[in-house]
Amino acid sequence: MTNIAIIGAGLSGLTAATKLNQHANITVFEKAGGVGGRMATRHAAPYSFDHGAQFFLARTAEFKAFISPMLTQGIIAPWDGCFAEFENKKIILKRQWVEDKPHYVGVPGMNAIAKYLSRDLNVRLDVKVQSITKKNDKWQLDDDQGKTLGEYDWVIPTTPAQQASELLPSSLSCYPKLDEIKMKACFSLMLGFEHDLSLAFDAALVRGNDISWISVNSTKPGRGKPFCLLVHSTNQWADDHLYDGSDQVMEYLSSQTSEVIGFDLSGAAHKSLHGWHFANIGKQTGETHFLDMEQQIAVCGDWFIQGRVEAAFTSGFDAATKLIRAL
Numbered sequence: 001m002t003n004i005a006i007i008g009a010g011l012s013g014l015t016a017a018t019k020l021n022q023h024a025n026i027t028v029f030e031k032a033g034g035v036g037g038r039m040a041t042r043h044a045a046p047y048s049f050d051h052g053a054q055f056f057l058a059r060t061a062e063f064k065a066f067i068s069p070m071l072t073q074g075i076i077a078p079w080d081g082c083f084a085e086f087e088n089k090k091i092i093l094k095r096q097w098v099e100d101k102p103h104y105v106g107v108p109g110m111n112a113i114a115k116y117l118s119r120d121l122n123v124r125l126d127v128k129v130q131s132i133t134k135k136n137d138k139w140q141l142d143d144d145q146g147k148t149l150g151e152y153d154w155v156i157p158t159t160p161a162q163q164a165s166e167l168l169p170s171s172l173s174c175y176p177k178l179d180e181i182k183m184k185a186c187f188s189l190m191l192g193f194e195h196d197l198s199l200a201f202d203a204a205l206v207r208g209n210d211i212s213w214i215s216v217n218s219t220k221p222g223r224g225k226p227f228c229l230l231v232h233s234t235n236q237w238a239d240d241h242l243y244d245g246s247d248q249v250m251e252y253l254s255s256q257t258s259e260v261i262g263f264d265l266s267g268a269a270h271k272s273l274h275g276w277h278f279a280n281i282g283k284q285t286g287e288t289h290f291l292d293m294e295q296q297i298a299v300c301g302d303w304f305i306q307g308r309v310e311a312a313f314t315s316g317f318d319a320a321t322k323l324i325r326a327l
């Protein structure tokens with residue numbers, strides 16, 4: 001059987017791995033201690049936060065079919081939240097998310113989806129792939145400790161574009177595209193409280209501020225945790241302040257959030273921060289993935305399409321579909 005190494009256990013990598021698993025020997029390498037990538041959940045007892053993707057929509061027939069068993073088994077559920085839009089610290093629109101366009105979340109956390117997908121896969125966690133080198137017609141992978149991770153017929157990086165360009169040979173025809181892609185940063189501020197703040201919304205888009213999003217994470221289905229908030233900075237503010245001290249960033253984002261909602265949040269019982277260097281990217285045109293039959297390399301990731309959960313799925317799904325035909 002063909003040996004394939006997939007680099008990254010985010011949704012694009014796990015989608016490709018799940019599809020290819022019947023057709024080849026698959027090994028997924030993930031540098032983090034858990035699966036999910038940017039579909040992330042952080043536990044800070046008694047709180048838990050989805051500090052990456054907040055929810056996702058399912059538009060294509062393929063993605064709807066892919067998530068259908070997860071819906072049946074309660075791995076995902078619609079978040080019937082009350083959504084608000086803020087402009088200049090005022091709510092200008094408020095509506096209930098509706099059943100005909102479900103806003104899905106993982107249950108009990110966003111990373112439940114990746115845990116479910118990886119249950120029958122060979123996933124090696126805490127392994128950072130440092131290099132891939134062609135040796136005797138195979139790809140040899142080495143980790144950042146100088147250890148060899150084996151030889152593979154195919155290699156499929158599914159990391160953000162900048163990280164993929166550090167791994168891939170510059171002779172590859174998709175290399176100029178990798179170099180061109182500029183993903184944007186984002187800060188996630190996590191705030192936990194001893195009491196319910198009784199806000200007028202469950203999720204809010206914020207305009208005209210350095211924060212862009214507030215959600216009451218504890219209102220998502222299956223959380224059953226004390227009241228907690230997840231705040232995202234704008235991508236621009238994060239790009240400009242990525243290397244500022246984390247206390248300073250937390251203080252600033254917390255005070256901006258207090259101003260927007262008109263409630264002093266400085267008494268939060270829990271405060272933490274995550275800085276995403278490669279969080280997001282706007283709509284792209286062109287292919288959904290890259291596949292080089294001669295070099296035996298495929299590349300996928302949301303950034304081929306857009307910084308969205310469904311885009312990550314589509315990229316991994318399309319690459320795997322094409323590869324299966326060739327195997």
Ligand SMILES: Cc1cc2nc3c(=O)[nH]c(=O)nc-3n(C[C@H](O)[C@H](O)[C@H](O)COP(=O)(O)OP(=O)(O)OC[C@H]3O[C@@H](n4cnc5c(N)ncnc54)[C@H](O)[C@@H]3O)c2cc1C
Pocket residue numbers: 007008009010011012013029030031032035036037038039051052053054055056057127128129130158159160163186188232276278279280300301302303306307308309310311312
């Ligand atoms: C703050 C934030 C908010 C978001 N909100 C939403 C939202 O509300 N709705 C929505 O649809 N989308 C949202 N997104 C986007 C969504 O999370 C992504 O589109 C999707 O999760 C990307 O999946 P992926 O598999 O392409 O990449 P990733 O999830 O980034 O997976 C790549 C994986 O590769 C691993 N990796 C990297 N380098 C190496 C290496 N050298 N060796 C081994 N492993 C490596 C990483 O650790 C990671 O796990 C958000 C993202 C962020 C960051």
